[in-house]
Amino acid sequence: MKKLFICLFTFASLFSFDSRAELLDKIMAIYDDQPILLSQLKRIKANIPARRNISPQIFSKAKYSLEELAQMRIRSKLIRAKLNEMGYIVSDDQVEASIKSTEQRLGLNRAALLNFLKNNDFSFDEYFELIRESQEYGLFVSRVIQPLISITEQDIKNAYYQKNSTNKSLSFSYNLVDFSIDESALNSAQVKALKPTLVEFQQNGVLPEAYSTVSTNELGNLTEDSLIGPIKKALASTNEGEFSEPISLGGSYHVFYVKKKDLVESSDYLDKKNQIYSELFQKAIESISDSWFNTEMEKHYVKTFF
Template identity: 25%
Template sequence: MKTLIYSLAAAAALFASSAHAQDLQPLDRIAAVVDEDVILASELERAVANIRGQYATRQDQLPPQEILERQVLERLITMRLQTANAQRTGVRVSDQEVDQAIAAIAQQNNFTMDQLRQQLAGDGMSFDDFRASLREELMIQRMRQRFAQTRISVSDAEVDAALSAEATGAQYRLAHILVALPEGATPEQIQTGQQKVDGIKSLLDRNEMEFSAAAVRYSDSPNALEGGDLGWRRADEIPAAFATAVTSLQPGQTIGPIRGPSGFQILQLVDRREAAQSADAGSVTEYQARHILIRSEPGNDAAAKGRADSLRARLVGGADFAEVARESSEDNATKANGGDLGWFTQDEFGPDFGGQVAAIGDGDISEPFRTQAGWHIVQRQATRQAAGNDNNRRAQAREAIGQRKLEDEWDRYVRELRGEAYVSVRVGPNRDPEIGSGG
């Protein structure tokens, strides 16, 4: 669960592309020119359709069609820029590596290769497009790894501070709305951005729109379509401009707008929790639990959630958890053992999963919750204090800090790529006026 290649499949389904001009169908229009490459209108339409499929039961949360198209097109543009840069810097993914990734995706979804092809065809994607998109995802992932190795460093002092905060501090789940400003923004651009963010803040203050819906509709952040969710963070992981104010907020409250390097931001405290307390400085809390996983793909998320809700109702009604897991769980690694996960620390399977386990009591069954793998139901069985391995704790803290730094630095790097690239949008109200909507 720590590294889920399934997420590659989801991204490939969202950003499926035919990156080569020779694959162009005669009547297909060009949605955007990106340096020496193009994004086709059919690619944009397919990506937008996939997003709408994910929001099938929440269509009212999506922005108007033209705004959704702009958001999705911007994602496609940044994806294309990252892929091109990976190729320029010598990043390569072999056919064998792509084959292995596809085989793993098929296995995780309990598909034969023929069934996988049929599923893709049903989703309107050719196998060649899926393969090409997956190669691009693997290339970008590899480039990120190289980026981390050469540009990200974590000091011992940062690890010490993180371990101290972990033992005594609270954690905060945050979401944000970004109104982006370009590098070297003109006074007119700054004024326009200020007016936009003030308008968004006014909507929130008057309770005319939920924060997540406003993020989907108005935010310029790459995570806009996820409601601006930033996940769980300790106080020392929150930007200094927000940190002091966040600690005094109640869940649901917001701060901002505040001007930052990327533009104007509004931040919401979604929830807070106290860090797991150890019995002493040399011990760590471990949990014993079992789970049921219902995998989710773009287009069937609502169905997967419905199935998870139905299974939880059976469990609450008295059904044996292990039997239901053996019958229905889609985690092949644990279903034969009734979903048993053994003993683990809170962060071992990721912060979202660990946070759900820590939030319930021994014997309790969680509500269904979402991770990259799909929808989970967890039953916590027991808790214990175990002797902590200081080296392991430090290694985990160092990795977590490095990942946070990588996210920030990579976002900045991608913005630089975008700012330096030649991009001409040829669809929608923001298309290049010199080119128009022709292809």
């Protein structure tokens, strides 16, 4: 019955003509039994600046294609369906309370708000529903997406290092294991294969005969200031949980396994830490939300016509 309704609605919308056979409207997408019309998308597209001003968390870009807007409408409906399933319903009273709170915060009365909306080609009904969708989006992020996000201290430090990798004032502390072998025991090809051989050894515990004299030394926790230049250089491009490239020291080849690599918390790092966390959090919201929407769409009848 639902499919019959969709077909009839599609037919009626696609073939509604006046006496000059002009197309009046068109279905651009369908979510379950709810059509999304071309006129609706064009209306949203016409007042994107006002929408960005009112709800930047939803309308984060200056321009959107009609297809992007259709996807946004579908996502809004998916969010509402999920919240309803969880027992969260944003009522008219909640929306009205939010609008009154905004008026008080900005020192506006209802007449001033209506005048602002009129000047921005935005009706009060559109504003009301956008406030509802903004509240729903906030609930969606806090109740559905945020519990799936994990950002560690190390994630923040890694991001800071990537942004400031050319900054010579950066300093690290390490926990290292030194793997060494006498230079006379290896030919040039075997030296080149030393690092990948140790990676395999870490996985299977087996060392080829040519590397049987490799010795290990737990160096423990070290500051960067305590390391000599060649070791600093080898470790600069080596991440935590990786082996360094071989270096020659005192008649032996050395490869260092980095058990731990911590950025020493400078004042600059501490100043930027919260900002970096916010950036990582926003990226995680976008990435996890995309995966969530793709999964949820499979539970509904969703079709677009672009």
